[in-house]
Amino acid sequence: MTHNSNKVITRFAPSPTGALHIGSARTALFNFIFAKQNKGKFILRIEDTDKERSKKEYEKDILDGLQWLGIEHDEIYYQSKREDIYEKYIQPLLEKEIIYFSPPEEEEKKEGILRFKNPNKKITFNDEVRGDITFDTTELGDFAIARDKQTPLYHLAVVIDDHEMGITDVIRGEDHISNTPRQILLQEAIGASRPRYTHIPLILAPDRTKLSKRTNATAILDYKKEGYLPVALINFMTLLGWSPQVKTENRQPITDNKQQITDDVDDGIFSADELVKRFSVSAIQKGGAIFDINKLRFINREHLKKIPFERLKAEIELFLPSEMRKMTPQAHSVLIQVIMEKIDVFSDIEALYKAGEFTYFWEQPTYTVEALFWKEEKDSATLAENIDKLVQLLSEISQEQFTADVVKKHIWSYATERGRGSVLWPFRFALSGKEKSPDPFVIAEILGKEETIRRLEYAREKLF
Ligand code: GLU
Numbered sequence: 386m387t388h389n390s391n392k393v394i395t396r397f398a399p400s401p402t403g404a405l406h407i408g409s410a411r412t413a414l415f416n417f418i419f420a421k422q423n424k425g426k427f428i429l430r431i432e433d434t435d436k437e438r439s440k441k442e443y444e445k446d447i448l449d450g451l452q453w454l455g456i457e458h459d460e461i462y463y464q465s466k467r468e469d470i471y472e473k474y475i476q477p478l479l480e481k482e483i484i485y486f487s488p489p490e491e492e493e494k495k496e497g498i499l500r501f502k503n504p505n506k507k508i509t510f511n512d513e514v515r516g517d518i519t520f521d522t523t524e525l526g527d528f529a530i531a532r533d534k535q536t537p538l539y540h541l542a543v544v545i546d547d548h549e550m551g552i553t554d555v556i557r558g559e560d561h562i563s564n565t566p567r568q569i570l571l572q573e574a575i576g577a578s579r580p581r582y583t584h585i586p587l588i589l590a591p592d593r594t595k596l597s598k599r600t601n602a603t604a605i606l607d608y609k610k611e612g613y614l615p616v617a618l619i620n621f622m623t624l625l626g627w628s629p630q631v632k633t634e635n636r637q638p639i640t641d642n643k644q645q646i647t648d649d650v651d652d653g654i655f656s657a658d659e660l661v662k663r664f665s666v667s668a669i670q671k672g673g674a675i676f677d678i679n680k681l682r683f684i685n686r687e688h689l690k691k692i693p694f695e696r697l698k699a700e701i702e703l704f705l706p707s708e709m710r711k712m713t714p715q716a717h718s719v720l721i722q723v724i725m726e727k728i729d730v731f732s733d734i735e736a737l738y739k740a741g742e743f744t745y746f747w748e749q750p751t752y753t754v755e756a757l758f759w760k761e762e763k764d765s766a767t768l769a770e771n772i773d774k775l776v777q778l779l780s781e782i783s784q785e786q787f788t789a790d791v792v793k794k795h796i797w798s799y800a801t802e803r804g805r806g807s808v809l810w811p812f813r814f815a816l817s818g819k820e821k822s823p824d825p826f827v828i829a830e831i832l833g834k835e836e837t838i839r840r841l842e843y844a845r846e847k848l849f
Pocket of ligand 1: 398399400432543557561
């Protein structure tokens with residue numbers, strides 16, 4: 386063994402028998418952060434000894450998912466490539482008769498299975514989340530530990546590898562609590578020291594049932610496809626089982642957006658660096674962690690707000706339907722702001738688009754003439770007069786200067802004089818055909834001078 390026992394070494398040990406899901410990604414994250422906080426090492430161990438169920442595509446999914454989340458390992462190992470190491474441990478155990486072939490006559494043919502002679506005793510171990518846990522191992526019987534001298538089964542492979550790799554901290558899902566006594570018996574059999582155990586609570590669906598692939602999105606790369614930000618997902622995952630004790634006085638600014646910093650203190654929004662500083666494995670609670678997609682959406686939105694505009698623009702571009710890509714750069718910038726007010730996650734753009742939320746940006750909206758009137762107003766002549774005046778005022782602005790600000794300045798005193806609702810409501814409605822939409826100045830800028838005037842004239846014609 387080559388490890389330095391003072392150094393914290395953690396591991397994430399996925400079996401490549403399925404995609405990386407939110408539960409296992411959280412396990413990886415906690416191990417990663419804990420190692421970082423202690424200037425230790427984080428090992429990725431692919432537990433691919435089950436040849437039938439392990440698949441290369443799942444292994445790729447796991448690696449890609451971790452990379453996307455920014456969970457970087459210091460070392461990677463594959464159990465399938467460690468047969469010689471396993472044999473070095475299994476052979477002496479056989480010689481010492483701590484393990485045996487079952488049925489015994491199969492030893493020569495190597496067709497049996499290797500079993501561990503259970504010393505049948507009580508095992509007590511400390512768990513960082515749950516405290517002392519005691520198991521009577523008698524009921525486990527002589528459990529199977531290897532298929533042959535080179536192929537340990539799950540428990541023995543974990544124990545040998547944790548020992549060989551100098552793992553100091555085993556942080557994993559609480560579904561592994563019942564595996565721990567077996568693993569401790571095996572540690573004692575090979576003379577390995579016991580790591581510290583932290584079993585983290587399972588993630589539950591909002592109705593407190595098990596989180597399932599069918600009813601809840603769980604695969605990490607699906608979140609990537611939907612346009613969630615990796616930092617938002619990481620932030621969300623840390624809050625599954627942990628909550629920050631807010632210490633305002635020690636906080637260091639982490640972005641140059643001062644406003645955001647004060648907001649962070651109360652709502653649990655953290656950058657990746659800040660999470661490494663703040664997150665505490667020892668503060669994990671034992672109650673089940675509830676998966677709340679709305680919380681994830683909220684967190685994602687908060688992180689979206691921190692992205693510099695140019696980057697946001699580039700990212701949103703990727704999610705825009707083709708019609709919406711044809712706009713002028715100027716209109717695009719305004720559109721991005723409009724979109725940003727409505728979305729939590731980039732994939733919302735498509736849903737809003739499908740619901741017709743943006744169609745008025747490139748299509749004349751249809752509506753009934755009554756909708757053009759502000760509140761109780763009914764007088765077509767007055768409305769016609771207002772629209773005519775709007776057209777006249779807007780015609781005075783040059784095409785190049787046709788921005789939201791300039792449009793607003795140009796019509797503001799007229800609108801104030803005639804009543805803002807009476808002028809701005811029909812202006813906005815003529816442009817968007819919607820009860821709720823951005824203000825008319827912004828839409829006018831997106832549409833451009835010509836189209837804005839055209840839509841006002843269309844409204845005017847409808848009046849009589
Ligand atoms: N390979 C195991 C699994 O995928 C994890 C082993 C461990 O963390 O001890 O569940």
